[in-house]
Amino acid sequence: MRTGTTGLRSKDLLGIEPLSAQEIELILDTAEGFKEVSERPIKKVPALRGQLVINLFMEASTRTRVSFEIAEKRLSADTLNFSASGSAVEKGETLIDTAENLMAMRPDMIVIRHKHPGSPKILADRLSASVINAGDGAHEHPTQALLDAFTIRERLGRLSGVNVSIVGDIAHSRVVRSNIHLLTKMGANVTLAGPPTLMPAEIEKMGVRVVHSLDEALEGAEVVMMLRIQLERQGKLSLPSLREYYNTFGLTPERLRRAREGALVMHPGPMNRGVEIASDVADGPWSLILDQVTNGVAVRMAVLYLLAGGHLTES
Amino acid sequence: MDVKKRLLDGARMRRAIQRMAIEIVEKNRGTQELIIIGIRSRGVPIAERICRLIEQTEGTAVPMGILDITLYRDDLTTIAPQPVVKPTKFPEPIDDKVVVLVDDVLYTGRTVRAALDALIDFGRPKAVQLAVLIDRGHRELPVHADVVGKVIPTDRQEVIKVKLEETDGEDEVLLMENSERES
Numbered sequence: 001m002r003t004g005t006t007g008l009r010s011k012d013l014l015g016i017e018p019l020s021a022q023e024i025e026l027i028l029d030t031a032e033g034f035k036e037v038s039e040r041p042i043k044k045v046p047a048l049r050g051q052l053v054i055n056l057f058m059e060a061s062t063r064t065r066v067s068f069e070i071a072e073k074r075l076s077a078d079t080l081n082f083s084a085s086g087s088a089v090e091k092g093e094t095l096i097d098t099a100e101n102l103m104a105m106r107p108d109m110i111v112i113r114h115k116h117p118g119s120p121k122i123l124a125d126r127l128s129a130s131v132i133n134a135g136d137g138a139h140e141h142p143t144q145a146l147l148d149a150f151t152i153r154e155r156l157g158r159l160s161g162v163n164v165s166i167v168g169d170i171a172h173s174r175v176v177r178s179n180i181h182l183l184t185k186m187g188a189n190v191t192l193a194g195p196p197t198l199m200p201a202e203i204e205k206m207g208v209r210v211v212h213s214l215d216e217a218l219e220g221a222e223v224v225m226m227l228r229i230q231l232e233r234q235g236k237l238s239l240p241s242l243r244e245y246y247n248t249f250g251l252t253p254e255r256l257r258r259a260r261e262g263a264l265v266m267h268p269g270p271m272n273r274g275v276e277i278a279s280d281v282a283d284g285p286w287s288l289i290l291d292q293v294t295n296g297v298a299v300r301m302a303v304l305y306l307l308a309g310g311h312l313t314e315s
Numbered sequence: 316m317d318v319k320k321r322l323l324d325g326a327r328m329r330r331a332i333q334r335m336a337i338e339i340v341e342k343n344r345g346t347q348e349l350i351i352i353g354i355r356s357r358g359v360p361i362a363e364r365i366c367r368l369i370e371q372t373e374g375t376a377v378p379m380g381i382l383d384i385t386l387y388r389d390d391l392t393t394i395a396p397q398p399v400v401k402p403t404k405f406p407e408p409i410d411d412k413v414v415v416l417v418d419d420v421l422y423t424g425r426t427v428r429a430a431l432d433a434l435i436d437f438g439r440p441k442a443v444q445l446a447v448l449i450d451r452g453h454r455e456l457p458v459h460a461d462v463v464g465k466v467i468p469t470d471r472q473e474v475i476k477v478k479l480e481e482t483d484g485e486d487e488v489l490l491m492e493n494s495e496r497e498s
Contacts, residue, residue: 033383033400040403042436045386075386305386305400 008306012124012131015140016181024182028150031295031302037074038297048077048308051108057134058084058095058114063269063293064134064144068111071300080107099123109307112136130307138174138233144268145178147299149186151292152223155264160187163260165217167249168227168276171198171238175268176227180206193217194249197238198229214249218258225266226251226277242275252278256286264288316474316491322467325486328448331464332361335446336368338462339415346373348441350412352380354430355401357419360481361448365417380405382416387429403433410438415462419477421447424458449488451475 008023016024037045053072057065065081072079082102084090089098095114102110109130112120117139124131135141153159164183170176170192183190190208192199193216204210211217218224229245239245256263265277265287273279282289323331343349346369353362359381366379381404416430427445434443446462451469467490469475474491478484
């Protein structure tokens with residue numbers, strides 16, 4: 001009875017790009033089942049009992065690291081947190097040496113965040129453990145795109161045909177890249193907007209529409225994703241000033257009226273109030289920002305579970 | 316897989332479920348404190364039917380819940396196919412209630428072990444009982460059913476297929492022979 005069995009083809013989750021639409025749907029469907037676990041009085045299931053997950057965060061992160069850790073704990077996995085500061089990395093150890101030393105302790109999965117794109121792939125190719133990319137430079141952040149998609153699907157009931165506009169610092173955002181891959185695979189219409197200095201050349205080739213004003217981006221949008229200006233990734237600021245950025249691309253309640261009625265506002269966090277988003281929008285009834293955080297745990301549980309061997313049957 | 320025998324037709328199956336409903340009420344001297352919980356997936360429609368039958372004969376509605384035991388299974392890492400994880404839903408807390416777990420087939424007892432573990436995470440029932448449509452033997456754990464629709468002795472390589480109108484379009488129980496022999 002192995003026919004009809006579906007699961008993830010790879011032992012790793014390195015990005016959305018290698019996933020098929022069917023695999024994405026499987027993760028989202030599985031996450032629905034996991035959402036309920038977080039609402040129980042005892043928020044824990046024994047599915048990953050005895051498995052060791054190492055969270056290797058070589059770049060600052062609060063939300064993602066905490067979210068992964070909660071997901072791991074709710075699945076009863078043993079977790080170990082490892083960050084660059086205060087470790088051998090500061091003493092000059094290479095990523096591969098660090099990973100091989102960790103591997104000698106027999107983890108089952110490694111969740112990695114790193115400032116260099118491709119770091120998770122380097123580990124995945126060398127290690128027998130499952131590797132989950134929790135953000136690598138400006139490359140991909142697959143679990144963020146999955147939780148964004150889960151949140152949209154939960155509200156609108158579909159992804160196909162949904163008009164999603166993503167506004168802000170496109171050039172430095174791994175969240176955008178993962179979201180473009182995911183949304184286009186699932187049949188959504190993606191529009192990007194941002195200052196020309198923060199818009200990569202030829203990004204249209206990824207199957208998206210590019211506009212240069214916020215108002216154009218909001219026209220007909222059902223979902224608006226606002227992005228932070230990633231000051232830490234820029235040599236010098238590609239903008240005249242943050243005040244001017246707010247006046248041009250900041251999302252205010254007045255400007256949001258241009259979007260389709262009932263349009264939803266999302267932000268992957270951390271947000272800079274008064275730069276890309278007004279507080280009245282971030283805290284308004286259309287905001288899904290905190291739903292995204294809640295759903296992040298369910299989606300990460302689904303990913304961990306499926307990579308651990310939770311293959312599925314269609315019954 | 317080949318069909319070897321039709322064990323129960325629709326009418327006999329419905330009578331078996333009817334008798335299960337009566338036995339549950341009789342055993343518990345009424346319906347107070349009762350909560351019927353179906354184990355996904357085929358335990359759910361059977362539990363629904365039992366609730367409906369109890370309501371018809373007793374005139375009182377019995378709360379019904381759904382339990383998904385996927386995350387409590389003991390074979391996640393054996394690369395066996397797993398069903399899609401779906402939510403567990405209880406209409407009310409199970410503390411101090413008499414929980415009747417309902418499933419289609421009782422075989423090794425491992426599903427029931429998982430269900431008991433899952434149940435305990437939701438509260439502390441006064442008692443837990445087990446009602447199954449078919450008991451086919453070959454227990455691997457010390458588990459027994461309190462209410463049984465029909466006992467059917469089987470060989471291990473045989474498979475019992477319970478079909479329900481709600482999920483399969485018709486009511487019947489088939490005995491199948493696994494010809495390819497799963498490893």
